[in-house]
Amino acid sequence: MYIILPAIIVNILATIVLSMGLLYNFEQPKIKAVYGYCVAGSMISYIAILTIAAIYGLIIKQNLYNIILLLCAISPFIIGKLVKYETLRKYTIIQIICFTASLVILLLNI
Numbered sequence: 001m002y003i004i005l006p007a008i009i010v011n012i013l014a015t016i017v018l019s020m021g022l023l024y025n026f027e028q029p030k031i032k033a034v035y036g037y038c039v040a041g042s043m044i045s046y047i048a049i050l051t052i053a054a055i056y057g058l059i060i061k062q063n064l065y066n067i068i069l070l071l072c073a074i075s076p077f078i079i080g081k082l083v084k085y086e087t088l089r090k091y092t093i094i095q096i097i098c099f100t101a102s103l104v105i106l107l108l109n110i
Contacts, residue, residue, distance in 0.1 A: 007053040008106050014042040015099045022092055047073050050102060057109060065105050072102035 017038050026032035050073040057066035075098040083091040 003053045003056050007049045010045050010049050011103045014046040017042045018096050068105050072098045
């Protein structure tokens with residue numbers, strides 16, 4: 001329970017950060033750089049805390065839903081191998097769907 005609440009918060013923040021990139025057209029390089037740092041920070045924290053929550057759920061709670069959390073935690077690496085500049089918007093939407101799926105699983109684990 002103590003690890004799931006921070007995982008939910010980080011998940012929501014990461015989803016908001018990625019959604020901002022879809023909605024906002026970055027024209028100034030400084031704002032685009034700050035957004036890139038925010039994406040990197042939210043992704044790293046998302047991967048770290050989601051992995052910890054999934055391992056905790058698998059070992060302590062013995063809940064098989066947490067295998068989906070592990071898949072969602074490695075999804076940025078899989079998507080990163082596939083994405084090209086032309087397909088960036090499509091893969092960003094897929095990543096937001098993965099974030100939403102992991103949020104649903106986290107909410108089921110409470």
